[in-house]
Amino acid sequence: MEAGGNAETFKYQxxxxxxxxxxxxxxxxxxxxHQLGLTQEAKVARKFITGANWSAGxxxxxxxxxxxxxGLENTLAKVRANAGQPVICALHLASxxxxxxxxxxxxxxxxxxxxxxxxx
Amino acid sequence: xxxxxxxxxxxxxxxxxxxxxDIVDLVEAATSNWTRQKKSEERHPGMVRYRYSRMTKQPxxxxxxAAWQVMGQAYMAASNNDTLPAMAxxxxxxxxxxxxQLTDDKELKYGYFISGSASRLHRRTSRELxxxx
Numbered sequence: 001m002e003a004g005g006n007a008e009t010f011k012y013q014x015x016x017x018x019x020x021x022x023x024x025x026x027x028x029x030x031x032x033x034h035q036l037g038l039t040q041e042a043k044v045a046r047k048f049i050t051g052a053n054w055s056a057g058x059x060x061x062x063x064x065x066x067x068x069x070x071g072l073e074n075t076l077a078k079v080r081a082n083a084g085q086p087v088i089c090a091l092h093l094a095s096x097x098x099x100x101x102x103x104x105x106x107x108x109x110x111x112x113x114x115x116x117x118x119x120x
Numbered sequence: 121x122x123x124x125x126x127x128x129x130x131x132x133x134x135x136x137x138x139x140x141x142d143i144v145d146l147v148e149a150a151t152s153n154w155t156r157q158k159k160s161e162e163r164h165p166g167m168v169r170y171r172y173s174r175m176t177k178q179p180x181x182x183x184x185x186a187a188w189q190v191m192g193q194a195y196m197a198a199s200n201n202d203t204l205p206a207m208a209x210x211x212x213x214x215x216x217x218x219x220x221q222l223t224d225d226k227e228l229k230y231g232y233f234i235s236g237s238a239s240r241l242h243r244r245t246s247r248e249l250x251x252x253x
Contacts, residue, residue, distance in 0.1 A: 008176040011150040025139055027232065029145040029146035038172045065140035075144050079151040080158035087154065091143065112138035117148050 003047050005088045007029040009033040027094035037086020044086035048076075052093045052108060061100075062091065070116055078117045183232070186222035190215050208234050 010032040018024055034044045050057050050072070062072040066089070072091065073082075080086045101107040135141040148155075157174050160167045194215035199206035212233050219228050 006176070011155075013150045015146055015147040017137050017139070017142055019139065022239045027139060027146055028142070029150050031150040031154070032146075033175055038175060062143065065143075072143065072147070074172045075147050076151075079147055081147075081151055081154065085158075087126075087151075089147075089150075091147075093143075094138065095139075110138075110140045112140045113134075115135045115141060116144060118132070 002074060003088055004034050004036065005031075005032040006035045006038055006046075009038070014100070019095075019097075021097075023097045025093065028090075028092045028094075030090045031081070032088045034086040034088060042086075046076075046081065046085050047057050047088040048083075049090040050092075051090075052098050052105075053094075055105075057106065058104075059106050061106060062093075062110070063107050065110050066112050068116075075116060180224070181222050183219055183223050183228055185217040185225065187215065187233075189222065190218040194218065 010030065012027045012028070012030045016024070016026050034047075034119060036044045047061070050060050050062060052061060060072055064071045076082060076089070080091060099109040099111075101109050135145060153175060157171055161171070191211075193251050195206055196202060197214045198210040208244070209230065212230055215233070216228050220226065
């Protein structure tokens with residue numbers, strides 16, 4: 001709400017699971033609209049916060065899912081939440097074992113492919 | 121199987137469970153209202169004026185839900201604590217102000233009350249009272 005979001009549009013979703021190796025994980029996603037995006041066609045850019053294990057990432061660490069190479073940006077674009085939209089979203093992954101692609105922990109390796117949403 | 125435009129679109133099979141698919145599922149679920157609204161705006165730009173009302177719709181108490189809450193009380197009042205037979209209209213007069221109060225003063229018509237869910241509620245309440253519940 002500090003970022004200008006509208007409380008009535010706020011939605012939170014959470015999914016718990018186990019990887020193939022038996023490691024538990026929780027994925028959380030919060031979504032809301034910016035107040036200005038509700039009242040007019042205002043040019044408010046998207047605010048997008050991602051992180052893993054209670055640490056916010058500098059960039060989006062969910063850049064690629066598996067071998068398809070399509071990442072979270074692609075998913076958000078398909079659900080009409082691309083960078084130009086007045087939305088605020090946050091994604092958090094908590095897991096006992098997170099594999100990073102680099103020493104700076106800027107990209108998480110997700111070995112599984114994701115089935116992206118339909119375009120229509 | 122070929123998609124027939126005259127029927128509803130078949131539901132796609134559920135994605136297998138893994139972190140990547142869970143992320144996609146969550147994003148889809150949380151943004152569903154927004155996606156629907158944006159797609160309608162793409163088809164008809166004038167739909168932007170409904171953005172506020174569609175995105176901030178609050179769950180309301182329906183007349184049916186309200187009837188569930190007050191029916192037992194209304195039946196008891198109409199039947200003088202289950203000592204006299206109660207007609208549907210007598211129960212209606214007892215329940216109407218309470219139901220309207222719970223549903224933002226939305227008018228409750230006798231026809232709807234007697235024909236729809238309310239009569240089923242009345243039957244159920246009577247049955248429960250007969251059983252001494």
